[in-house]
Amino acid sequence: MLNPDLYLDSAGTMARYERDWTGDHAGRAALVLRPRSTRDVSKMLSFCYERGIAVVPQGGHTGLVGAATPSATGQEVILSLERLNTIRSVDIANFTITVEAGCILQDVHEAAASVDRLFPLTLGAKGTCQIGGNIATNAGGLNVLRYGMMRDLVLGLEAVLPDGRVFNGLQALRKNNLGYDIKQLFVGSEGTLGVITAAVLKLFPMPRHTVTAFAALSTVDDALRFYVRARTELCDLLSAFELIPASGLELATSFRTDLRAPVGNAAAYHVLLEVQASGDLDLNTLTQNFLMKELENNGILDVAIATSARQSSEFWAIREAMVEAEPHYGQHLRTDVSVPISKLAEFIIETDALLEQHFHGAIRLPYGHIGDGNIHYNVLPPRSVGEGDLADYLHACEAMIFEVVDGLDGSISAEHGVGIAKQSAFMQRMSPVDLEIMAEFKSFFDSRAILSPGRILPKSN
Numbered sequence: 463m464l465n466p467d468l469y470l471d472s473a474g475t476m477a478r479y480e481r482d483w484t485g486d487h488a489g490r491a492a493l494v495l496r497p498r499s500t501r502d503v504s505k506m507l508s509f510c511y512e513r514g515i516a517v518v519p520q521g522g523h524t525g526l527v528g529a530a531t532p533s534a535t536g537q538e539v540i541l542s543l544e545r546l547n548t549i550r551s552v553d554i555a556n557f558t559i560t561v562e563a564g565c566i567l568q569d570v571h572e573a574a575a576s577v578d579r580l581f582p583l584t585l586g587a588k589g590t591c592q593i594g595g596n597i598a599t600n601a602g603g604l605n606v607l608r609y610g611m612m613r614d615l616v617l618g619l620e621a622v623l624p625d626g627r628v629f630n631g632l633q634a635l636r637k638n639n640l641g642y643d644i645k646q647l648f649v650g651s652e653g654t655l656g657v658i659t660a661a662v663l664k665l666f667p668m669p670r671h672t673v674t675a676f677a678a679l680s681t682v683d684d685a686l687r688f689y690v691r692a693r694t695e696l697c698d699l700l701s702a703f704e705l706i707p708a709s710g711l712e713l714a715t716s717f718r719t720d721l722r723a724p725v726g727n728a729a730a731y732h733v734l735l736e737v738q739a740s741g742d743l744d745l746n747t748l749t750q751n752f753l754m755k756e757l758e759n760n761g762i763l764d765v766a767i768a769t770s771a772r773q774s775s776e777f778w779a780i781r782e783a784m785v786e787a788e789p790h791y792g793q794h795l796r797t798d799v800s801v802p803i804s805k806l807a808e809f810i811i812e813t814d815a816l817l818e819q820h821f822h823g824a825i826r827l828p829y830g831h832i833g834d835g836n837i838h839y840n841v842l843p844p845r846s847v848g849e850g851d852l853a854d855y856l857h858a859c860e861a862m863i864f865e866v867v868d869g870l871d872g873s874i875s876a877e878h879g880v881g882i883a884k885q886s887a888f889m890q891r892m893s894p895v896d897l898e899i900m901a902e903f904k905s906f907f908d909s910r911a912i913l914s915p916g917r918i919l920p921k922s923n
């Protein structure tokens with residue numbers, strides 16, 4: 463008999479696990495399991511495995527591809543990691559932190575900061591998403607250009623296999639070439655291979671100096687060239703470089719009327735950049751000299767440098783408001799694509815032209831992480847599109863954007879994963895060999911296909 467403290471089964475208590483953060487995906491859970499330990503997870507999974515009961519691991523439920531939401535059948539059990547939320551240890555000299563999978567990302571930031579260390583992964587959902595979810599989605603976010611994605615930040619990992627066996631790979635080693643790197647298989651596996659219960663994560667020196675700047679540019683080509691110079695001239699201390707189109711600035715400032723564009727808002731593009739250093743370095747002078755030279759050489763049109771932490775937060779608030787404003791607009795298209803950085807301008811210019819020609823009147827929002835070649839090319843449909851036509855309209859926009867991505871050897875999912883939402887586009891693009899290898903991995907780990915069935919690969923595989 464399962465201890466009643468370890469599960470929820472009433473409609474009222476399960477409701478919050480059945481709908482994702484965006485409200486885009488919803489379903490019905492058979493039961494919500496809430497283990498308190500790796501041992502609990504192991505017992506629960508072995509029970510379900512023997513009986514062929516489908517289990518879907520769930521973290522903060524902020525994923526954007528519907529992978530953590532139960533299906534509408536009411537037959538899937540949600541396994542919430544929220545109670546495995548202990549920071550097990552911090553090793554200051556080893557620059558590592560060992561955490562349980564249900565730790566909220568922001569709590570990990572704070573635990574690291576309390577010992578003067580930085581855990582660099584950061585994203586808009588940091589107050590809700592969990593480390594296990596970040597690992598299972600191989601999350602990216604704002605600092606990838608300097609610190610890499612979650613995959614680059616995981617040194618060790620503990621996971622429970624679908625049949626209840628525990629994989630203990632919780633080493634805190636930077637160098638370890640003992641055979642295959644098994645832990646990496648769980649990174650980005652979207653809950654299909656095992657349930658991550660703990661991880662050892664890399665930490666970095668806490669930056670002592672941060673300079674945030676907001677620059678105006680005429681074209682996306684200029685933004686790209688500016689990025690290349692910034693990356694080189696700023697001694698590799700650049701930690702964020704975000705593109706914001708004029709349409710995004712307008713959306714943000716009309717959603718949050720208390721926000722003002724730090725520089726004239728007539729420019730076609732803005733870049734929000736951040737430079738950070740941990741040691742005793744005159745970062746202000748380095749950055750100011752660089753930006754003044756850019757102005758003199760017409761590399762940028764204008765620039766504002768934040769003079770306080772408060773002003774820096776205000777710059778970032780524009781980036782965040784742009785994202786928050788989108789759902790308020792109503793149904794819209796969100797994409798998460800990547801191309802080689804060198805082809806990013808070409809991607810935006812070509813997509814702009816195609817959408818302008820075929821979807822005139824749509825608000826185009828190509829924003830994102832230039833330094834990672836990752837653009838969220840989002841589209842807000844014109845109000846004239848009737849509700850009944852919206853889904854087809856947005857789907858057609860998406861297909862057009864994906865075609866450009868394909869032509870530039872890019873990816874239709876840079877950081878959000880495949881889940882359910884991207885499955886059909888994913889299946890169209892994978893080679894038979896890719897699909898065979900993935901299906902073999904899946905069946906090796908989970909021969910009864912109980913874990914997150916139908917996520918990434920369709921159920922028949």
Ligand SMILES: Cc1cc2nc3c(=O)[nH]c(=O)nc-3n(C[C@H](O)[C@H](O)[C@H](O)COP(=O)(O)OP(=O)(O)OC[C@H]3O[C@@H](n4cnc5c(N)ncnc54)[C@H](O)[C@@H]3O)c2cc1C
Pocket residue numbers: 483484518519520521522523524525526529530543563584585586587590591592593594595596597598599600601602603604651652653654656657658659785877878914917
């Ligand atoms: C406002 C906002 C901004 C965002 N910005 C970014 C961004 O910049 N970059 C980015 O990459 N993503 C971003 N995301 C997407 C999302 O936050 C990330 O995908 C995040 O990593 C998901 O974590 P989660 O704990 O919410 O996972 P969930 O949504 O709960 O789950 C996501 C997937 O991971 C699996 N999973 C969860 N926990 C475990 C576990 N312990 N073991 C095995 N599988 C597990 C689930 O089954 C599911 O497949 C954003 C989302 C929002 C809402």
